[in-house]
Amino acid sequence: MASIRLDGVTRAFGSKIAVNDINLHVDDGEFLVLLGPSGCGKSTLLRMLAGLETLSSGQIHLDDARVDELPPSARDMAFVFQSYALYPHMSVRRNITFPLIMRQHRWWFHVPIIGDLAKRRIERSPEVRDLVDRTAQILALTEMMDRLPKTLSGGQRQRVALGRAMVRKPQVFLMDEPLSNLDAKLRTAMRAEIIKLHRQVGGTFVYVTHDQIEAMTMGTRIALMRDGVVQQFGTAREIYTNPLNTYVARFIGTPPMNLIVAEPDGEAALRLGTTSVAAPPRLTSTARAAGPGLLLGVRPSAFTLDAPDAPGTLPGEVMLVEHVGAESLIAVRLVEAKTAHLDEGDVRDEVMVTVAGYSDLQPGQRVGLGVDLAEAVVFRGADGRRVDAA
CATH class of the missing domain: 3.40.50.300 (P-loop containing nucleotide triphosphate hydrolases)
Known part of the structure; x- marks a missing residue:
């Protein structure tokens, strides 16, 4: 060989x-x-x-x-x-x-x-x-x-x-x-x-x-x-x-990685829309290095579903529910935070969420999205390149 x-x-x-x-x-x-x-x-x-x-x-x-x-x-x-x-x-x-x-x-x-x-x-x-x-x-x-x-x-x-x-x-x-x-x-x-x-x-x-x-x-x-x-x-x-850019992030994964517009909020949080979400120091320092207009890459499995008014959650509305056997795929329109798909040429307000088992959620239902940022990655909004930890 x-x-x-x-x-x-x-x-x-x-x-x-x-x-x-x-x-x-x-x-x-x-x-x-x-x-x-x-x-x-x-x-x-x-x-x-x-x-x-x-x-x-x-x-x-x-x-x-x-x-x-x-x-x-x-x-x-x-x-x-x-x-x-x-x-x-x-x-x-x-x-x-x-x-x-x-x-x-x-x-x-x-x-x-x-x-x-x-x-x-x-x-x-x-x-x-x-x-x-x-x-x-x-x-x-x-x-x-x-x-x-x-x-x-x-x-x-x-x-x-x-x-x-x-x-x-x-x-x-x-x-x-x-x-x-x-x-x-x-x-x-x-x-x-x-x-x-x-x-x-x-x-x-x-x-x-x-x-x-x-x-x-x-x-x-x-x-x-x-x-x-x-x-x-x-x-x-x-x-x-660790996708190197937003194109890789959006190509790999089913559903693909969500890209959410974010900004640093102190030493231990990021602001998504009007919601402050706890983030590890590694991520907040990286976000500051990214400069203005950063994009936060979050996999669908990092979200959890909660009550619409639960503290620290992103308010949203269920748009679509797909049952694929072992898990359910849920499209949620964010009320305040925004998402950006640079390589697809548009800005949206939907994220994809995966939950285990069969979900009873219905389109039009209000939810709160909890998000775990432990595995999130940061991209520059200007060129879509990943920003490595500072």
Whole structure:
């Protein structure tokens, strides 16, 4: 297996910069997730790794060897496509075996009859057959080896695509939104299969998705992208608890982090609207360093629901209640305090609150919101950057 290093990788299509000066280091055996919305450049970056897109500038290294000038076939990377890209006329066995056949390809493989015999001989050789059978057993495909792709479900086709990548024993596995065509239940099952595969194979994986749940459950580290630029690179926990800017804060988390306009109120409190809320010294000192117009990042789980006139609570009105099984999601319009969504271009007065179990609250009902600021973070209102503790 191998580590990957990206140095100043950039890709421009005319005047449009799709990937802008990316610098990343992926350790050997790591599972890196490239996360972001459509059009952020994550798939373009993956295709540059594979050699399917050229670089406008920068370098790509696999271990200590530079590979960005090599053709795709010389990079020792396997690509799993979103559309599976299986050969419809080939059986499951032949689809999985095909990379091993092409590794021994000769010009006369194109000659009718002779080429077919040569391919069949490779396919039936003990070492190839043993490798393909072991791969099929890992992916639970043993009973389907003689079937055509059109007779398989989406999840089964995806496992065949994974098997075709595995038999090559590449240094790096590249996956471009491989689960996006599956239904929710199957996506969850396949997510577990890919995690298990990574543990068994021990290879270096680079995985593209727009789904934050996939990113946070699968990746050892995540590179969150926007407009071709990496906004934050770190573990799921680091990105969730310490987002570097308001874009990251609003992208990660379901529901996302609430951004509330605040200002310091003495040494041990912050003022949200007209309500003074107790805050740890770490937070108040950070708030003073942020200057005017600061935004307080508060996760939905940090709120508690209380009576409308409870002291020290933010007065609000319930706007929406969603029951999602183990918890309820509640949208509350704040009566006095304001929220700001810089990256969404507006200022609102709603926050999202999560409570355990089934909530009996109804839209229009008045409540008081208690808020625990122990894990809150502070952002500058001017540019949305997080302010670190003073």
